[in-house]
Amino acid sequence: MEKARLLEFESKCVQEEPPYCQAACPLHLDGRALCAFVREGRIDDARKLIERTLPLPEALARICDAPCKEACLRRELGGAIELGALERACVEQGPLRRAPLLIPKNGKRVAVVGGGLSALCAASEGIRKGYSVSVFCAEDRAAALTALSPLITDEIARRELAWLEKGGVLFLPLEDLPPLSELSVRFDAAYAGLDDPFAACATAEATASVNPVSLETSLRGLFAGGAAPSFILRAADGRRGMKSAERFLQGASLFSSREKEGPYATRLFTSTEGMASAEPEAVPQEGYSPEEAIREAKRCILCECMECVKHCAYMQHYKGYPKKFAREIYNNLSVIQGTRLANGMINSCTLCGRCERICPNGFSMADLCREARREMLRQEKMPPSAHDFALEDMRFNNSPRATLLRHEPGKETSAYLFLPGCRLAGCTPEQTTALYAFLRDRLEGGVGFWLRCCGAPADWAGRDEELHREAAKITEEWESMGSPVVVAACTSCLQTFRKATPSIKAVSLWEILEGTELPEGALSFERTLAVADPCTAAQAPEIRDAVRNVASRAGVRFEEPLLSGEFSFCCGFGGLQESANPTLAALSAKTRGEESSLDFLVYCAMCRNLFAQAGKPAVHLLDILFPQGDEDPAGRPAIGYSEQQENRVGLVRALRASLWKEEDIVNEPHESIRLVIPPDVEKTLAKRRILADTVRRAIWSAERSGRKMKQINGALVASLRPASVTYWVEYAPKGDGSFEVRNGWSHRMFVAGAAENLVPDASEGDGA
């Protein structure tokens, strides 16, 4: 990833932008951080923050006129935070550290004319830059500060002045000020604090006109400011003047990139939706007590954006926000030697795009993670374990056993082509059969049947070449059917078709059902449900409307949870999250399930499966339209990968035999192996992603070749390495010719002599 691309991503995320108060403060005191410290009773830390930010902390914290209150988001919700009073409370409740400055002098001499607030702030900034600062002011130096407010006592003023002196500021009498014409001879630069009448008078001929940005005067090297009534603006002028002096001494531009020096509007976005109003803590004459200060600080909203993070289990899991993730991903892609810490994060995004839809600037984690996945593949640094299982499943779903493409029985052309999708066909094959019969009955012109994978897993994995290969085959198959209208039951298929094969005219099943009479015998469903839109319908309002329309006509009562429609997010299946990070996928489904206490109404077979796994009752709209049995569809368990693959193969065979009267179906040899898998073993196999088909192949191969291990307890162990994973299966033959499976495990490492010779050769098949 190019650095410019990182910056492009970074610039869209506003989470790290300063809070409203800090941006509005002429000295940029971080009021949010201050409130965060105070509310936790960390007054020492709050004082350190004040000391770090304000040039004369003891004085300014007591007299701050808090222009930030104008920008505070609390303003409309009870009243702005009393930040000035909080600053005062902090410095009154304990001493500042006043650590000596450890900055070496750099030989530059700077004169400061005047002894007022602005001049002293300029002097404070000057010594922090390593300048030898000489302040020309009246003899009673403390008076200039004590005159500002009764809150600044003589003692406080003397402490401020003593710190300046300790830092190297040389206080000189007014009489020693050289004439303006000679100022540049004795000093490299100068600042006049115009809040001191003497300074204003002494520099009058040069300060009649002062540039508001650079504070330049008509005398080269002399800067001036501090005439504003606001104390904090006078102080800010002192800082700005000394910055100009610094630029002048460096020969740098006096004007470029100074927009954020004074008050400015932050880019931060903070939602106050649903936030309760709260009145400010009244400020007593003597200032806040510690308890009052804590109460007031607790009113602070602690402004931040985090809009996209709020409901995203993925971003919450990786403890960050898009800008931070972008940096981590950029660094991850740049690793030459060392550990790539962000691999898991890159591969765990569901790519649902909700963040992009919700972000004020359209930050897309999906774009970022997709680009990163592609680059990892190019660099050959993609961890094989991340997506292999899902890609193997995709390849299986596009293998001859699990695919079918036919015109409607008895017809030679198709006006429509029904594409149920892998999950629907795998989870509910009977429903798929019933739905196909219904479509044939309702639609004119012939409805063909097309079972195959759309290529979404390749797209999600960032494997563009594989996606394009599938897209080419999809187009060829579609054209071979006379280019009919594809009726897709799955919104992910539809999304992938529209992206990879835009020439194919594809519509959603729900749009078709919206325009037809609904099937007879639909389930009468009593409970009110909550519609959970799949993330792939978030940008398809026509599909969402059609679903609601169909559901209403079917007599289903439903409510809209807060995060449905365009703000719906992924159940955990999308983007291959479930493949790369099954634990997080379960959390995604659980998080989404918590949106509503009602059972969900879904129209995506993947969503239903993930919700069922997470224990969230979910009813598929097809369960209502095409009920299968009397059981409550909301209680139906999730269907595992093994069963889904077997169901798809079974569906293809059943349809070929029943609808197209095709009897030439040849089983693969290992399919003759009958398995008995106890439930606990089934769970272990599912968790370890070992498919029943793999178990059959391993046992078939071991029994045929005799290459197996015999354990002391009599159990046999077979192994198989079909591609990049070695599988081990512990089993025992039963008297009836079946095999009891006792355990299974796998590894990716290649162990010479473990299983490589045991791959079954299809040519040995005896055809069952």
Next chain:
Amino acid sequence: MKELIKSFEKYTKTECGACGRFLELQKTEITYLGSVFTLDLPVCPSCGTVFVPEELATGKMLEVEKILEDK
């Protein structure tokens, strides 16, 4: 790791189904993503078939696979 390998001695009572011989611990080469290791694993002394025990595959081996995948 030594203890794990020692624990593999129990598999010397496992029999190779093809040759009928008991397995013996032998140095075996393991490779993944360009890295090569050797480890004492139960092997049939006759045909050389190697047995990878469950506790190795789901424990140390998985751990090292993950580390190598992130390198």
